[in-house]
Amino acid sequence: MAVPILKQAEYLIATIQSALTDEDLISLQRALVEKVGKFRSRGVIVDVTSLDVLDSFASRTLRDIAHIIRLRGAETVIVGVQPEVALAMVQLGITLEKVATALDLEEGLAYLDKKLRHARSEP
């Protein structure tokens, strides 16, 4: 199932709505990377609230997305990781290091706002 990607001002919001196959994840990655350039977005939010499992491939893809998008000049936040999912992930040794995380969409937006304002205020 394809993941809808919404453009909201200078951000892109991808809300994952059901369990994804590996192909779905790869096409999500491709679509996000492409759209970041197309819309000149400054931030990307990937919402995983409805996922009750995040396996190692999905986690790695999320991490890759964040790293690639940083190279494209934007920030990525993963939002809505469920408590049970978080616990299962750390037990498998998946910690999404160096990837920003936030509680939910609202928090993710607040994080990006703060981060970008900060970046702009710097000379």
Added chain:
Amino acid sequence: MKSILEKETVRSGATTAPLLRELVEHLRLHRTELREEWARRITEAELLTAMSDAEIFAEATSVYDNYVAALETGTFEALQTYSQNLSERIIPRGVETHEVVGIVLLLRDVLARSLFAKYQSDFQLLNRILDAYEPAANRIANTVAVGFVQERERIIREQQEAIRELSTPVLQVRERLLILPIIGVIDPQRARQLTEQLLRAIRANRARVVVIDITGVAAMDSHVANHLVQTVEASRLLGATVIVTGLSPEIAQTLVKIGVDLGKMNTVGDLQGGIEEAERLLGYKVVPSDALSQLPGLREEAQ
């Protein structure tokens, strides 16, 4: 008496009933001296030291009577109820399992000796009496000891439950700021429960910073330390920053010695420092009220 026994040529279940009846009669007849003998032996063996002699004698009397009743009726329900009741009374006074088992075995010994003394002239009869007595006595000893241990276990279970419920409060001290004070021993089960509770609280309170205070944790092994690291990482996946405070010098040294990687952890010396750091992260600034007037923009409200 002899006539009954003479008729019994084969040992079978039916033969024990009249023997037990004879036994019970004997125990009733010598109730006073056997009780006294038993109480004396209990004191000698330094059992039930938490109780006075008068109390020991009173309990000894009830145990004795219940014992005889159980031998007579062959039913153990009354004894079970009694031993449970007894356990409830004596456990809070610090009576140990070995003491309860000890006194029951002593009673068994005292009664067996009196049977020896009575039937020593007739070895065959003594043998049969003991055959009837031993299984019943074992079962009685078993009932009382099991009753005691069950009562103890029930109390332990209740207390564990109470500790579990009490010991993991997750407190919100400011908007978006949670405190988790951990006190006591952390076993894997409790560690897991703590983590789950914290993660749920982070979601429920929309926390952005969590201060975990482990001042009250006396010792930490690699297993618990790794669990702490996992808790920090899982909290981060939910978007919350964790600050760990109150690492004692001993724990800090242990952790370094066993090589737990706490590099990813944000640690601050004490709870106060942790809260101050958390407030800084959240953008709070705590100022004494008399200094408020010196802050531009706040002057009007302060006056």
